[in-house]
Amino acid sequence: MKKLIYALIASLIVVSGLVYANREIKTESSNKVISKTNSSKDKNTELKKWEASPDGIMFNNWKESPAGKKVLESIAKIRKPVKEFNEMEAIVTSLSLPEGSRLGFGIMVKIDGEDYILAFGVEKYEPNNYNLGVEFEQLYSLKVNDKIIIRSRSVSYAPKYAYPIIAGDYVEKEGKILYKREPNKDGC
Template sequence: MASGLVFAYREIKKETSEKSTAKPRSAAEREAALKKWEATPDGIQYKKWETSPEGKKVLAGAAKLRKSIRDSIPMEAVVTSLALPPGSRLGFEVMVRINGDDYILSFGLQQSTEFQPLHSLKVNDKLLIRSRFVSYAPKYSYPIVAGDYVERDSKILYKRAPRKGGC
């Protein structure tokens, strides 16, 4: 009886794994999906923002950091504000200036105690940061830099823990 259950479980597992593996979409399928999304109200609004002066400024600021992020080069930053503009909901974050441009330095949801050392930050603190990602959204007037590593006065204030079970 036990061997029958194991055999049945293997068959169920085999069926679900075959169903759950989807083939990657072709370039033509991705392009068609993008065109379809661009025709939606959200897509139209995003395209308008992307071509607006504010959108161009945000995209240019994000592009300036891509090489440093790709090569994991530490970036010098100065804290300009401990609060974000009203309506921001990114978790724990501060405003920083990197190479003359303003950015939102975001760490994630504020539920964790690992952010406790970051609460000691003050305006005009000089930081050394590393990030793995820069993003943007029409809702925000600044590019959003994901904070993975923050150092002040040669002391590590924050270092993102590696993901468990991932690559």
């Protein structure tokens, strides 16, 4: 009986020592100061440096040009529904993107009289999957002048394109969901 009690006490001492040591390691690592890699001052410095570069100058000139102002005004028209992930009514104007675009699959749409690129990205192909190329299958059924309902979480622009680029997150036609973007599994 004494041996059993001594064994229990010894194991209790060993376990409590391990718990205490583990707590100290966690406390030490949490007390370390985490230094920020880029402060806002550094970011502003980098931004000013980029704006002074040839690419930055070209980009700013584009933003001030009539084409750039038109794109920015078009973005301002849909900023609120995009920010709130609300429905927007659109009419399909073209089943292909402008020539030379590198946005993956997409279509051209008109929302409130303004033209937009509705981009869905590159279709994902999974190895050893017999259903290759079906991610956008229902979107292929769209025709010019179809009325659709879209939702998006983001809109962007680039000097290469004469239209704002809406990320296609959700498309509906006549109450039927044609496309709904799957959330990223990685959390990003």
